[in-house]
Amino acid sequence: MRYGLIACGLPDLPEREQRAVLERARATVLLKAFAGGGAEARKLEDQLFALRAGDELVVQDLSAFLRETDSLIRLLGDLMEIGVVVILASEDGSCTELSGSGATALLRALRGLANIPTRSEQPGRRRFSVFQIDYARRLYDEGRSLRFIGMIFQASPDEIWKVVNR
Incomplete structure (x- = not known):
């Protein structure tokens, strides 16, 4: 199934624009991420935990996850580990999959920026x-x-x- 993730409350990413991009990318179920904590954040966590191998999660921007870099890296790693394909969709309708060696290289670069040890480096x-x-x-x-x-x-x-x- 192809899911889309909309970040609510980001001034530089209006919800209407995100919805249009995700619909062009053929996301069938839209999930909403809310800034802060609370019941909405827990609901999104539950929805993300329910994703299965073969599911696709489309976002316009990685900031749609509303997470700090270290938390985002862990989430993306976990999603890829279970076989969820994360897709970046652009306004022109093109999509880029975060999978394979490209995704591994991206996570490695983000870890370097955030100064987070990989699992193999952890003591x-x-x-x-x-x-x-x-x-x-x-x-x-x-x-x-x-x-x-x-x-x-x-x-x-x-x-x-x-x-x-x-």
């Missing part, structure tokens, strides 16, 4: 507290996905599996 295995382990296991028992739990603890699904599978 050692993550240690979870007893309370985090208990909470992760309860979420898993309730049927939550490893990816969803991993987003809460900022850990990979493999790391979460090692925690809940003991």
Whole structure:
């Protein structure tokens, strides 16, 4: 399915313009990102977590995610890891997919700008507290996905599996 993401409240990206670009890019379901936190932000997080391999997420600009650079890098990495294709759509109707080696190079460049270590550069295995382990296991028992739990603890699904599978 092809989703579109509209950032609400950005003065340099009017919603009407974003909607027109996303419709030209044939986005069938439009999601809205709101500045700040609150229920709207949590709703968008839930919608993004529900994306599956093969889904496409169209944005006019990466600023539509309304995230700081480090958070944006993590989100894009997670989306690409599960097989979601992120597409940048321009006003003239052309689309550029963020996938493959081009996307990897972009994420590497953004990490360099934000001075964020890659997962392979991060020191050692993550240690979870007893309370985090208990909470992760309860979420898993309730049927939550490893990816969803991993987003809460900022850990990979493999790391979460090692925690809940003991």
